[in-house]
Amino acid sequence: MSESVLNNYAQIYVDLLLNKSRYDQWDMNWFTEGPFWRRTSMKFSRTYKTIPDYEIGNLKHGKSLTDIVSDAAQLEKDIAAYARTAPQEEKVRVQYLVEHSHQLSVRARLLAGEQMPYDEMTRELYCLVAPRREERAFARALEDMGTALPGVGSAAEKIARFRQQIRIPREHLLRVCREVARTFHDMSRQHMDIAENNMPRIRVRELPGSMQFLSVLFGYDYDRIEYERNFNLNYPWTVDNLVECIAHECEPGHLVYFEKRTKAFIDTGWPEMSVVSQHTASNAFSEGAARHAITMCFDNDLEKMRDYEREVVFAGAGLDKGLAEVMPQWHRFCEAAGYGKLEATRNLWDGVWTKEEAGAFLERYSFNDLGTGVETLERAPDDAGHFAAHDYARDVVRAYFNDVAPTIAEQWKLYEDLCGDDFSMAGIADHSYRPLPLGIW
Ligand SMILES: [Zn+2]
Structure with missing residues (x-):
C-alpha cells in the first residue's frame, strides 16, 4: 500500500522534472522511459546537443513555470507529511524524495527569478556549503x-x-x-x-x-x-x-x-x-x-x-x-x-x-x-x-x-x-x- 503511495509521489516528481526541462535545458543528465529503448531512425543531428540524448517530445510539455513552482511546493508538502509517519524501512527512500522534491521546488523558484545567497542556494540544491578559501x-x-x-x-x-x-x-x-x-x-x-x-x-x-x-x-x-x-x-x-x-x-x-x-x-x-x-x-x-x-x-x-x-x-x-x-x-x-x-x-x-x-x-x-x-x-x-x-x-x-x-x-x-x-x-x-x-x- 505505502509503496504505491510513494511511487505515485515519485511519478509526480519525475513528470514535474521533465516539464521543468523545457525551462532548464541542461538539467536532465539521464532519463529512462521504460525497461529498454532503442533508436529506430537516423533522424537526429550530430551537430547540436539535446538533453536527454534523445527527443522526449510531449513528456516535457503541459506546464508553465508558475504551475511547476506551485505543484512542486504542494508535492514537497505532501511528501513531508507522509514522512512524519513513514515506517522505518522506508525512511531512506522517503528522505530522498523529501530532499529531491525540495530541490526541484527551489530550482523552479530560482528559474522563476527568486534570488538567494550563493551558500543558501548550494545548501538548498545540493545539501552542500563550501567553506571559504583565503x-x-x-x-x-x-x-x-x-x-x-x-x-x-x-x-x-x-x-x-x-x-x-x-x-x-x-x-x-x-x-x-x-x-x-x-x-x-x-x-x-x-x-x-x-x-x-x-x-x-x-x-x-x-x-x-x-x-x-x-x-x-x-x-x-x-x-x-x-x-x-x-x-x-x-x-x-x-x-x-x-x-x-x-x-x-x-x-x-x-x-x-x-x-x-x-x-x-x-x-x-x-x-x-x-x-x-x-x-x-x-x-x-x-x-x-x-x-x-x-x-x-x-x-x-x-x-x-x-x-x-x-x-x-x-x-x-x-x-x-x-x-x-x-x-x-x-x-x-x-x-x-x-x-x-x-x-x-x-x-x-x-x-x-x-x-x-x-x-x-x-x-x-x-x-x-x-x-x-x-x-x-x-x-x-x-x-x-x-x-x-x-x-x-x-x-x-x-x-x-x-x-x-x-x-x-x-x-x-x-x-x-x-x-x-x-x-x-x-x-x-x-x-x-x-x-x-x-x-x-
Ligand atoms: Zn559530470
Missing part, C-alpha cells in the same frame, strides 16, 4: 606550481607555457581518446560488475569551440548502454582535462552511474531512479564521486596516475614525456583552480564582484590564461553552483570514502553500491550513511 591559499598554489615547473620566467608565464606544452595535437586526438576510454573501461570492469560491451563508441569531429563533446544515445536496457561520444577537435584539450573528461563522463564516472540507476529502476520500479537531474544532491554525489573514482583507478596515488599519463597520453600524443614528472603537482594546482573558480562564481552570484573583477581574479592566480577569465564565467548563470557541486563535492565524497572504506577494494564496492542507491547527501557529508549492498531493497 586568497593566500591561492597565492601559495601559484607559487608552488611556478617553482615546480621548469624553464625561465614568472610562475604565470611558466604555467601558460606548460598548458601549451601538454596540449594534445588534433591529429592524435582520436587515438588518444580511444586508448584512454579503453583503459578506463578495463579498470572499471576490473573493480565493478559492468558489461564488456558497454564502452562508448569514440569519435572526433568539429564542434563549436567551447563544447567538449557531443553524445548520441542509441539504446539502453538492463545493463547495457549504447552510446556514441564525439570529442571536439576544436577544443583545446590538455592531458589532464582529456583524462578527466573521459573518466568522468564515461567510465568509471557518469556512464556507470547511469547504468546502475537504470538497473535500480528496473529492479525496484521506483520512478525517481529513472532520472538524473543536474540540480540535485544525488547528482552532486555523482559529480563528486565521478572525480574521486578517477584517482581510485590509480589506488588514490597521484604518482601512479602520472606514470599512466606519461606512458599512454604523453606518449600517444607525441608530447615530451619528461614534462609528465610535474603532473602530480599540476593536479594539485588544478584542484586549487577549481576552488578559485568556486570563489569567483560565489562572489559574482552574491554581487560582491563584477564579472570583470571575477575574471581578473582567475587570471591573477593563473587559474585561467590571460584574457580568458571572463569567458569561463559565461556559463555561471545557468549552473552557478557547478564548482560547489563538482569540486567541493569531490572532497566531501573523498573524505567520506577515506573514512568509511579505508581500502581501495572497499572504496570500489562502496562506489558501486552508492551508484544504485537512493541515499541522502547529508548522510555522506556527515559520514553517517551506509548503503545496502546492491540487490537488497
Whole structure:
C-alpha cells in the first residue's frame, strides 16, 4: 500500500522534472522511459546537443513555470507529511524524495527569478556549503606550481607555457581518446560488475569551440548502454582535462552511474531512479564521486596516475614525456583552480564582484590564461553552483570514502553500491550513511 503511495509521489516528481526541462535545458543528465529503448531512425543531428540524448517530445510539455513552482511546493508538502509517519524501512527512500522534491521546488523558484545567497542556494540544491578559501591559499598554489615547473620566467608565464606544452595535437586526438576510454573501461570492469560491451563508441569531429563533446544515445536496457561520444577537435584539450573528461563522463564516472540507476529502476520500479537531474544532491554525489573514482583507478596515488599519463597520453600524443614528472603537482594546482573558480562564481552570484573583477581574479592566480577569465564565467548563470557541486563535492565524497572504506577494494564496492542507491547527501557529508549492498531493497 505505502509503496504505491510513494511511487505515485515519485511519478509526480519525475513528470514535474521533465516539464521543468523545457525551462532548464541542461538539467536532465539521464532519463529512462521504460525497461529498454532503442533508436529506430537516423533522424537526429550530430551537430547540436539535446538533453536527454534523445527527443522526449510531449513528456516535457503541459506546464508553465508558475504551475511547476506551485505543484512542486504542494508535492514537497505532501511528501513531508507522509514522512512524519513513514515506517522505518522506508525512511531512506522517503528522505530522498523529501530532499529531491525540495530541490526541484527551489530550482523552479530560482528559474522563476527568486534570488538567494550563493551558500543558501548550494545548501538548498545540493545539501552542500563550501567553506571559504583565503586568497593566500591561492597565492601559495601559484607559487608552488611556478617553482615546480621548469624553464625561465614568472610562475604565470611558466604555467601558460606548460598548458601549451601538454596540449594534445588534433591529429592524435582520436587515438588518444580511444586508448584512454579503453583503459578506463578495463579498470572499471576490473573493480565493478559492468558489461564488456558497454564502452562508448569514440569519435572526433568539429564542434563549436567551447563544447567538449557531443553524445548520441542509441539504446539502453538492463545493463547495457549504447552510446556514441564525439570529442571536439576544436577544443583545446590538455592531458589532464582529456583524462578527466573521459573518466568522468564515461567510465568509471557518469556512464556507470547511469547504468546502475537504470538497473535500480528496473529492479525496484521506483520512478525517481529513472532520472538524473543536474540540480540535485544525488547528482552532486555523482559529480563528486565521478572525480574521486578517477584517482581510485590509480589506488588514490597521484604518482601512479602520472606514470599512466606519461606512458599512454604523453606518449600517444607525441608530447615530451619528461614534462609528465610535474603532473602530480599540476593536479594539485588544478584542484586549487577549481576552488578559485568556486570563489569567483560565489562572489559574482552574491554581487560582491563584477564579472570583470571575477575574471581578473582567475587570471591573477593563473587559474585561467590571460584574457580568458571572463569567458569561463559565461556559463555561471545557468549552473552557478557547478564548482560547489563538482569540486567541493569531490572532497566531501573523498573524505567520506577515506573514512568509511579505508581500502581501495572497499572504496570500489562502496562506489558501486552508492551508484544504485537512493541515499541522502547529508548522510555522506556527515559520514553517517551506509548503503545496502546492491540487490537488497
Ligand atoms: Zn559530470
